[in-house]
Amino acid sequence: MTIARQLDIILAHGPELSAGGLDYYKLGLWAAGQPNSRILSLNPALPPEELERRLRAFLHGDQPHTVLVAALDPHHRARHILRLLTEVMQVNPELISVVDLQEALGSPDPQACSITAHHLIGVNASMITRAQPITTQELPVTSRVLVWGDSFAALKAAVDLADLGYPVIQAYPGPALSPLLPGAAPAQPFGAELQDLIARVQSHSAIQLLPQTHMAEALESAGNFRVRLQTPEGVREEKVGAMILAPELSLEPREAAAGAASHPRILTQSQLEDLLAAPEEAALLIPEADSRLRVAFLGGDSHPLALARTLSSARPLLARDNVQVMLFIRDAKVGAPGMEAALGQAQSSGLIVFKLPQLPTLTLADDRPRLAFFDPVMHEAESLACDLVVRDEVYRPAADNAALAEVLHLFPGPGGFLQGDNVRFLPVITNRRGVYVVGAGRGLMDLDQARAETDAAVNEVQQLLGRGTTIAPKGRSVVDRGRCVLCLTCHRVCPHGAVTWDNRAIINELACQGCGVCASQCPNDAIQIRNFTDDQVVAALETLDPRLTPRIIAFMCKNSAWEAYHAAIKLAPVNLPLGFTPLKMPCAGKIDIDYILKAFTYGADGVLVLACHQDNCKSQEGNLHAQWRVERAREMLADAGVDPRRLVFKTLAANTPQDFLAAVASLAEVLGGLKAA
Amino acid sequence: MNMDNPKKFSAVILGGGIAGISAALELARLGQEVALVEKTPFFGGRAANFCCKATDACQKCGACLVDDRLKALFQESRITLLSHAELTGCSRENGLFHLVVKQQPEVINPEGCVDCGLCYEECPAADKGAILTTAVTQNHPRYAVNPGACLYFLDGSCQVCQQICPPTARAIDLARPAKTLELTAKALVVATGYRPSDPACRPHYGYGRLPHVVAGYELEEMLRNGTGPGGPGAEVPRRIGFIQCVGSRDQEHPYCSQVCCAYTLRLARLLKHRWPEAEVTSFYMDLQETGRQSPQFQAEARREVKMVRALPGDLHATPDGRVKIRFMEEDSGQPAAADFDLLVLSVGIGPGDDNPALAALLQASLTPDGFFQAADPDHRTQTSQPGLFLAGTAEGPRDIAGCISQATAAARQVSQYVKES
């Protein structure tokens, strides 16, 4: 290994390492014999004061220390030591390398055991002794928050933030605040809570209301966005520290057959609700003591909240003796609290439910609506004349969500909603720091869920904006202004919208999430992600011991594959190939094509590029970049006469240790085959 | 810990599943000192054992989030972790909760144990649960002696594990005592989760009687741990069936569990992806749109999986050891039959076993279905008792995503309550 500067190695062990077959005494001797390094053997089970005393004696002097802690399952077993190092000894966390010796213990014989341990320590030592400390910086931020929309969640967010002392701009598309209560009639008077919210939004001195507003442009990033808002008075530019997006849903009636839409006996769900609210008008269409009448609801099966609306207007009709009420649905959407019971109750008070693969066709005959369908239970074609047919309405995301997502550089969400379809964003974050999506912006949900998401987003805003200043990393992702030629590749590829420019590219370290996509794409190598720098990776590759075969370098995303690797070696003793070299990457997007090619130059027999599953990457596209680079690298390898099967791309999740093992085994098999050939 | 000097917390959270973990992490982030009390020796709850359902792309089941949050949990210093511990006493004085927590003896010392599993292998009562183990590797140790079933604790007749544990690890000390801890907390969060409905609750589905009939959670665990179906040495099932709504939407469970449709379709698609030649059928009542599924999801699922709207009436074993199902075909209205090599019962979410006792202890009430009663349908993190909060499936069925957002909200409300009190 090439230890670039003084390294303090702490071998944290009780007798248990020997239990696994690793001779820690010899390991200590070996480590002590390495150039530039000192070694301390420390039993993590010692009392805390004793641990601290020994650590102090070992790490004396004022100069910053670079420390490597090697242990079995260090995050559990050596956690006191790690905590002392960072919290008491003030060692910069970026200058601590934590090595899990578990993999070594999987080896069957003591010889292989210690070789693997040496290899793991060596690789990590060469990287950590080239690491630079990352410090923190306090940055001024704007404490004003932009709340987008006038849904319940938006109103609640505005009031909560204003109460916490954050000035709020609340922008919404309509002329007046008009929230929609999901599951209730749109014209229904607001309940006490919503009325109170509206009153507070309107009267709160810290909330500024901007009706009829659209977002034209959003510049800069978290903490200091500059948004240009198109209002009836013209364009205004505002500085905001964060945004909470919760634009209201809209209701769209089911498409009706031509001619049927305008018939007085064919109503939309909203029209029926209006009718029921006006008894005199209702009496005209549904007279009290007339002969038997038939009312049919079509649909209301898009969501439990749609069904809730249908059932609540069916209820007064069911209470009437002379009305037969039918409900035609594809699926009974009862997947919400209380809905199964509500449907059951309606059925026991007379609601007749038809579940059909296709909703009936609606025609007019004798000035009455008529429904034709195939009854799966009776197994025959049916045609029913009705006195009233009610077409359901579907909740739709706000129409300009797509435009808003584009202005804000958000990855689009499922079905026209705003938050990217990636579980890493749960509950309310997006690919852009400082932009949160809640309630109606995320999906169709009840008030409880919308409230919960608002709470979560308000927490996030508080964490981000604090009291006007915030803490960001300093020196994690840096542009070498001497090398940058302002091609703006970085600006285009950054999944987090963190790159702006003056006469050179600038990375906003508050918005940057350290994924390294930019660094790997920059044609001039002008960006380095500290502690995942090119020379660190090269130094790690240089430690490859030619005696260990087959030499498999695994570049692993720390969010998925790295965890799967750890889960695999802990689950059961596994015998990974002796030359297996695990390299942790901040994101698969940081795996340069150069790294892959260099790995082969430095003698790798095979290379694994292990990323998150598609749509599961914290940076959304890091895994895609990795895949594209692997494809390109394969072609280059083939040109250079290297069998491209030696390079494998695979996606994993943290909880798939079996898939990790399978990936290593299958590459090892390929390599075995190639060697034999 | 000293009995006269109870340890003080802003909040104590009961239950170390995804809901409890999320609440604890968010509270720690908000600067509160919290304790997380988990009944079993291991953290992560039910969902920690579930499998990744990604095909070519992530299917957004959320299972990997449990691993993610667990890792953060073990690195967070503001959270006191009390595993293998249960609440045995609770009283309130001036709003402050005085809690008594009984913690089982820490027979296996985490500092020594190397998770070699020898104790488990050699324990004569392991099959009775004397040594508990988990496949969730974030936990350490992954083994724990269970005094309720261990022969040493029952009658002193066995010390095999203590003797077998490697001399260098010497992690087992059966004589270690149980602990009784006294804690105070300004707020309490109940996140004790659920119990999957009993797959045998509909006896005619033959769970435990017919071959190749497994419960949904068993399939999840088998897939996660690579122990079949189709695992090493096992035959790949060609005809796979799922039956949905087992233990949901019936007389005893008059509610929808809100997760089974989604997990069934995801598992079905996963199996189809693994074995494209397999034929996957799902018997269902109604497909639910829960959570935030993309509109394409169900359409794609319907393309890959044969969806049959019918609850099978009659199941029996065929001479060649398969399961035959008779059902009514929706399109033709005619009786039909099909054989399956693997039949999965998609069980739902039932109330937690401890709910009645815990509710009595906390003077909280339960819903008719047996879940913890929230203040009202629009405030499902709160109860009628100030300072007592709910998170996750303890309050009612919800998926992992729902648990996370509800728990995060509970954390905010707890921290506001704590500041005001």
Ligand SMILES: Cc1cc2nc3c(=O)[nH]c(=O)nc-3n(C[C@H](O)[C@H](O)[C@H](O)COP(=O)(O)OP(=O)(O)OC[C@H]3O[C@@H](n4cnc5c(N)ncnc54)[C@H](O)[C@@H]3O)c2cc1C
């Ligand atoms: C077969 C199946 C498959 C599923 N698949 C998915 C899926 O793919 N995606 C998805 O989003 N959801 C899925 N779900 C739902 C998911 O399991 C739940 O949403 C989630 O696990 C609930 O988390 P929780 O923390 O509320 O409860 P739990 O996971 O049950 O955790 C509760 C914890 O509290 C502990 N505890 C219990 N009683 C006490 C007590 N008295 N004191 C202290 N601690 C106690 C328990 O030991 C447990 O650790 C599935 C459910 C089932 C049944």
Ligand code: SF4
């Ligand atoms: S990609 Fe590199 S060269 Fe191009 S603008 Fe960014 S830092 Fe400059």
Ligand code: SF4
């Ligand atoms: S490291 Fe990632 S987040 Fe940071 S500027 Fe580069 S691409 Fe953007």
Ligand code: SF4
């Ligand atoms: S399928 Fe589930 S476990 Fe797998 S990556 Fe996606 S969310 Fe995570």
Ligand code: SF4
């Ligand atoms: S035998 Fe000892 S070291 Fe091995 S798992 Fe059991 S307690 Fe741990």
